Amino acid sequence: MSVVLFTSDLRLHDNPVLTAALRSAPRVVPLFVVDSGIAAAGFAVPNRAAFLADCLASLDEGLRARGGRLVVRSGEVVAETCRVAAATGAGEVHVAAGVSGYALRREERLRSALAADGRRLRVHDAVVTAVPPGAVLPAGKDHFAVFTPYFRRWSAEPLRPVLPAPRAVRLPGVDSEPLPAAAALARGTASPALPRGGESEGRRRLAAWQRGGLARYADRHDDLAGDATSRLSPHLHFGSLSPVELVASARERAAAGCAGAAAFVRQLAWRDFHHQMLAARPDAAHRDYRPRHDRWREAPAELAAWRSGLTGYPLVDAAMRRLAHEGWMHNRARLIAASFLTKTLYLDWRDGARHFLDLLVDGDVADNQLNWQWVAGTGSDTRPHRVLNPLAQADRFDPDGAYVRRWVPELAGVPGRAVHRPWRLPARERARLDYPEPVVSLEEGLTRFRQARGLT
Ligand SMILES: Cc1cc2nc3c(=O)[nH]c(=O)nc-3n(C[C@H](O)[C@H](O)[C@H](O)COP(=O)(O)OP(=O)(O)OC[C@H]3O[C@@H](n4cnc5c(N)ncnc54)[C@H](O)[C@@H]3O)c2cc1C
Numbered sequence: 001m002s003v004v005l006f007t008s009d010l011r012l013h014d015n016p017v018l019t020a021a022l023r024s025a026p027r028v029v030p031l032f033v034v035d036s037g038i039a040a041a042g043f044a045v046p047n048r049a050a051f052l053a054d055c056l057a058s059l060d061e062g063l064r065a066r067g068g069r070l071v072v073r074s075g076e077v078v079a080e081t082c083r084v085a086a087a088t089g090a091g092e093v094h095v096a097a098g099v100s101g102y103a104l105r106r107e108e109r110l111r112s113a114l115a116a117d118g119r120r121l122r123v124h125d126a127v128v129t130a131v132p133p134g135a136v137l138p139a140g141k142d143h144f145a146v147f148t149p150y151f152r153r154w155s156a157e158p159l160r161p162v163l164p165a166p167r168a169v170r171l172p173g174v175d176s177e178p179l180p181a182a183a184a185l186a187r188g189t190a191s192p193a194l195p196r197g198g199e200s201e202g203r204r205r206l207a208a209w210q211r212g213g214l215a216r217y218a219d220r221h222d223d224l225a226g227d228a229t230s231r232l233s234p235h236l237h238f239g240s241l242s243p244v245e246l247v248a249s250a251r252e253r254a255a256a257g258c259a260g261a262a263a264f265v266r267q268l269a270w271r272d273f274h275h276q277m278l279a280a281r282p283d284a285a286h287r288d289y290r291p292r293h294d295r296w297r298e299a300p301a302e303l304a305a306w307r308s309g310l311t312g313y314p315l316v317d318a319a320m321r322r323l324a325h326e327g328w329m330h331n332r333a334r335l336i337a338a339s340f341l342t343k344t345l346y347l348d349w350r351d352g353a354r355h356f357l358d359l360l361v362d363g364d365v366a367d368n369q370l371n372w373q374w375v376a377g378t379g380s381d382t383r384p385h386r387v388l389n390p391l392a393q394a395d396r397f398d399p400d401g402a403y404v405r406r407w408v409p410e411l412a413g414v415p416g417r418a419v420h421r422p423w424r425l426p427a428r429e430r431a432r433l434d435y436p437e438p439v440v441s442l443e444e445g446l447t448r449f450r451q452a453r454g455l456t
Pocket of ligand 1: 221229230231232233234236237264267268269270271272274329330331332334335338356360362363364365367368369371372375
């Protein structure tokens with residue numbers, strides 16, 4: 001008997017944790033623990049809860065189709081797992097290797113609690129990332145701090161084989177709580193237009209992406225209104241799709257000359273890059289990875305304006321309102337919104353990262369915190385003081401203003417690029433718009449930031 005503890009690997013296809021458990025024992029307990037520690041850490045939020053509930057339902061359906069089902073428990077994850085292992089007489093518990101401080105502590109606690117009972121924890125790599133943290137290293141260091149050399153080594157690293165979904169899963173007698181509904185996983189109201197979660201939905205999206213958008217990804221991934229990216233990030237976060245499977249198939253297409261696939265592989269490598277940074281420096285979730293001696297401003301009204309999409313900079317506001325509506329934001333928009341908060345307003349990246357984590361369906365400690373640090377210049381960016389000008393970015397990535405008109409309805413009637421600079425409209429037209437003045441001038445923001453970083 002063995003237990004599979006599902007964490008960030010909520011899938012049947014290409015799941016080394018499940019495959020290993022099934023190889024080692026004729027009967028397995030596919031277990032998910034609704035972990036009270038995650039809620040206590042403030043990480044259980046309505047948008048991700050909705051996606052998680054879909055993932056658990058899809059996993060249960062897939063297991064039932066194979067003769068099994070998902071066993072659900074709620075409580076403290078280590079205690080519940082040990083309880084299930086003891087009740088079923090399981091000798092081993094299988095789990096995916098994680099990278100966050102929380103996951104690493106969970107692993108340690110599980111290992112010792114199981115060992116105290118004469119049971120064994122088996123931890124599996126290349127489940128949550130394509131290339132495991134630490135698999136490629138610079139000479140004499142425990143992780144890569146710069147993306148380009150990492151990407152070179154990562155690209156040459158072979159992947160483990162992609163595994164099929166099991167044909168049958170047989171369970172011992174064990175009881176389960178009912179599958180949790182989203183409302184039971186987090187308190188609060190979810191965004192109105194969330195994507196659906198779950199492995200079946202993820203596989204459908206992946207197939208559509210490979211048939212459609214992927215080929216043109218290199219040219220179109222920065223087009224804000226075109227929305228031409230994969231939207232697979234929440235599936236990667238919850239593991240309803242496998243990063244190894246995605247990278248393997250994209251590498252194959254790239255080798256066959258598909259430029260879109262080559263660009264897509266590079267983005268997937270960024271994901272692994274941030275995971276290996278966090279695995280080596282778990283405190284980078286909260287502490288500056290490279291301190292710049294910032295003394296961030298305190299400006300609650302400006303932070304509130306940024307959060308609610310009322311900064312007076314239409315592109316920033318469009319991005320923030322979409323986040324509230326869909327629990328998702330385009331990568332280019334994330335860069336612009338984060339640069340605006342940290343460099344133009346000069347507010348602490350942790351406040352921005354917290355707001356993103358409260359809403360993003362793909363909200364992920366490694367990807368979110370380390371991207372925020374990259375933008376703030378406290379992370380791995382080799383040009384830490386670069387400031388994205390939201391107007392130049394708007395002209396480049398939303399050239400006819402379609403993205404802004406979609407997400408800022410007050411400006412829907414403003415034609416062309418004028419929508420990016422409503423303050424330049426004739427006074428009479430301007431007065432008719434129910435839209436705020438810029439919260440700060442870009443020049444003032446830039447001067448303040450450059451002074452703060454000692455660049456002037
Ligand atoms: C400030 C900020 C915060 C972010 N927070 C998160 C987060 O919490 N969770 C998250 O998954 N991504 C985060 N990202 C990265 C990126 O914006 C999203 O992964 C991407 O927008 C998801 O959309 P997609 O699946 O359509 O991406 P695609 O363009 O289709 O890319 C494919 C996949 O590559 C990965 N990827 C792409 N860009 C990055 C990147 N810069 N860093 C890491 N992985 C990347 C994602 O897994 C993504 O699904 C953040 C970026 C910034 C600038």
